[in-house]
Amino acid sequence: MNKTQDKEYLFERMPVPGAVMQLSLPIVISSLVTILYNLADTFFVGMLNNPVENAAVTLVYPVTLAFNAVNNLFGVGVSSAMSRNLGCKEYNQVRICSAFGFYGALASGLLFSLPCTVFRTPLLALLGTDAQTLDATMGYMKWTVLCGALPAILNVVQSYMVRSEGSTLHASIGTMSGCLLNIVLDPIFILPWGLNMGAAGAGLATFLSNCVACLYFVVLARFKKGNTFVCMDPRMLRKLTGKQVRNILGVGIPASIQNLLNVLGSTLLNNFTAPFGAAAIAAMGISQKLYMIPMQVALGFSQGIMPLVSYTYASGNRKRMKAAIVFALRIIVASMLAITVVYCLGAPAMIRAFMDSTEIVDYGTRFLRVMSLGFVFLCTDFLTVGVFQALGMGRNALLFAICRKLVLEIPLLVLLNRLYPLYGLPFAQLITEVILCCMGVLMLRRIFRAEGPR
Numbered sequence: 133m134n135k136t137q138d139k140e141y142l143f144e145r146m147p148v149p150g151a152v153m154q155l156s157l158p159i160v161i162s163s164l165v166t167i168l169y170n171l172a173d174t175f176f177v178g179m180l181n182n183p184v185e186n187a188a189v190t191l192v193y194p195v196t197l198a199f200n201a202v203n204n205l206f207g208v209g210v211s212s213a214m215s216r217n218l219g220c221k222e223y224n225q226v227r228i229c230s231a232f233g234f235y236g237a238l239a240s241g242l243l244f245s246l247p248c249t250v251f252r253t254p255l256l257a258l259l260g261t262d263a264q265t266l267d268a269t270m271g272y273m274k275w276t277v278l279c280g281a282l283p284a285i286l287n288v289v290q291s292y293m294v295r296s297e298g299s300t301l302h303a304s305i306g307t308m309s310g311c312l313l314n315i316v317l318d319p320i321f322i323l324p325w326g327l328n329m330g331a332a333g334a335g336l337a338t339f340l341s342n343c344v345a346c347l348y349f350v351v352l353a354r355f356k357k358g359n360t361f362v363c364m365d366p367r368m369l370r371k372l373t374g375k376q377v378r379n380i381l382g383v384g385i386p387a388s389i390q391n392l393l394n395v396l397g398s399t400l401l402n403n404f405t406a407p408f409g410a411a412a413i414a415a416m417g418i419s420q421k422l423y424m425i426p427m428q429v430a431l432g433f434s435q436g437i438m439p440l441v442s443y444t445y446a447s448g449n450r451k452r453m454k455a456a457i458v459f460a461l462r463i464i465v466a467s468m469l470a471i472t473v474v475y476c477l478g479a480p481a482m483i484r485a486f487m488d489s490t491e492i493v494d495y496g497t498r499f500l501r502v503m504s505l506g507f508v509f510l511c512t513d514f515l516t517v518g519v520f521q522a523l524g525m526g527r528n529a530l531l532f533a534i535c536r537k538l539v540l541e542i543p544l545l546v547l548l549n550r551l552y553p554l555y556g557l558p559f560a561q562l563i564t565e566v567i568l569c570c571m572g573v574l575m576l577r578r579i580f581r582a583e584g585p586r
Contacts (some may be wrong), residue, residue: 141533142298143443147531148455155300155458156436162291162304163428165311173334174421176322178486180330183410186487188268188331190417191259194398195248195277200391202244202285206236207292208521211385213376213523214296214361215439216524219446223265224371225274226361229380231368241282243368249278252275259399260406260413266538271332275339283342290349293362296439302352314338327480379524386526389535390517397537397545404549404557412554415495418486419558425505426471430511434518441522463516475504495554502558503571509562510534519579528575535571540564 142151177185210233217225248255252273261269276284287310295303314337320326321333329336353362398420405416437460444453475482483496513532520529541564547557 143440144447144449144452148459148484150519151440152433152437152456152463154461155295155298155440156576158300158304159295159436160429160432162307162311163432165308167425167428168311168315170455172318173338174418175486176318177331177334178414179323180259181487181489182330183414183487183489184265185268185331186414186417187265187410188272189334189418190413191261191265191269191402191484192273192276192335193417193420194395194402195255195273196284197398198392198395199244199281199284199288201388201395202237202240203288203292204387204391205381205384206233206240207289207384208237209233209380209382210389211292211296212290212383212438212442212521212524213380214293215442215522216379216446218297218361218439219443223361223374225376226297227363227365228368228371229376230362231365232372232376232380233289233293234286235369237286237368238290239283241285244285245278245281246274248281252278260402262406264410265413268331271330272335275332275335279344280335280339283339287342287345287349290346290362294349294352294360295435296442297361298439300436306345306348306352309348310341310343312395313344314341314523317341338483382526383521383524383529384526386530386533386564387521389530390536393533393537395542400545401557402540404545405554408554411489411491412495415483416499416557418483418492419496419499419503420483422475422500426468426475426504427510427514429467429471430464430507430514433460433511434514436460438518438522439508442524445523457515457519457576459527461512464511464515465508468511472504474586476501479504498555499558502562506562506565509565512569512572513565516576519576523579532568532571534562536568540567 142154146154173189174186177189180186210229213229214226217229218225252270256266256269256273259269289309291303291307294306317337317340318334321329321337327333350364352359353364356362401416402413405412437456440456441453444450444456479497479500480493483493483500487493512529513536517529517532520526520532541560544560544563545557548560552559
């Protein structure tokens with residue numbers, strides 16, 4: 133089959149369970165590998181038994197999280213537009229959208245690193261650093277942000293574009309190639325028997341691994357030229373219309389705002405944790421990294437079905453669209469229930485695997501057990517937002533993001549930290565996810581009823 137026939141079979145005729153699993157599993161696996169390399173930074177830095185070095189990785193996390201704002205602006209927005217254009221058989225529009233995504237990500241990566249470099253001193257203060265953690269945090273941020281913003285952003289956006297046409301395996305290979313290299317380089321750069329760079333070594337390993345992943349996608353586009361809709365030809369930008377830009381940004385901007393609000397929430401969380409010392413910061417950081425494992429599983433399924441939902445919606449096959457959403461929801465809810473049990477029972481051992489400190493294990497166990505209670509609710513929230521993005525309902529996604537952070541989580545962080553200092557912080561996330569889950573179920577039901585059977 134040629135590229136068009138192959139994609140039509142996947143999106144139109146393959147049994148729904150098979151199509152969902154084929155699109156989602158590579159993303160889930162690559163997401164888990166991505167988490168593994170994020171955990172590798174924490175794990176190998178933790179082997180230094182220096183809470184200050186581990187705190188540096190945690191303190192820079194909100195800035196690296198801000199990369200996702202750009203990733204979503206171009207990655208989510210462009211991939212949604214590409215899949216919907218595929219469903220309408222408008223193949224030239226797919227190429228134009230992908231060129232816009234590639235060069236938009238390229239420019240944004242450069243623009244992101246510039247102000248972070250110029251204003252790094254006030255930025256470090258905003259992140260919650262003090263005299264004890266300043267040098268280590270600066271060393272880590274130098275490689276991950278000041279030098280690493282461009283490859284980190286471009287890597288993810290290219291993965292989104294490759295995924296939008298159903299090539300989830302290639303998207304996952306590209307992502308995993310960088311992740312696996314990072315895991316190999318981490319101990320060499322971080323530990324005393326290697327270059328002994330500490331947290332800065334973790335940042336350098338991340339920078340190099342993202343460069344390799346970017347190179348993979350560039351080579352892939354060249355190798356598959358004529359057999360892919362992903363386009364890096366700058367001449368395509370001349371054909372870009374205002375309507376196309378509005379369609380892309382209509383989904384991308386709300387997704388970007390959602391991640392900027394995540395940065396705000398994460399920064400507040402770190403600042404509320406900082407007064408309790410480096411051990412509390414390190415424990416919160418380890419707990420957040422462990423929390424990201426089930427979060428990425430849920431996110432992988434919600435992102436995995438996006439091309440299928442976008443395509444079937446644009447082509448008018450509403451029955452197949454609904455079947456895909458329901459099947460994905462069943463799979464991830466069952467997975468989250470199992471993971472919740474594992475986290476509640478194994479929290480102490482999981483924290484100790486990173487740092488064998490009684491104080492950190494005590495803090496981290498209490499944090500992680502509360503966080504794990506929200507896994508089932510979290511997966512429903514992610515799936516709902518994924519459906520909004522796939523259907524081009526940017527306003528609905530933005531409403532969800534505002535409710536998540538500005539209406540619920542951030543006010544709850546302030547309130548619960550006053551009522552129950554430090555230990556009340558993870559409850560803010562749990563309460564938020566429960567409320568949003570109820571909203572998500574209602575909004576999905578409304579979408580199903582509005583579309584009706586076709």
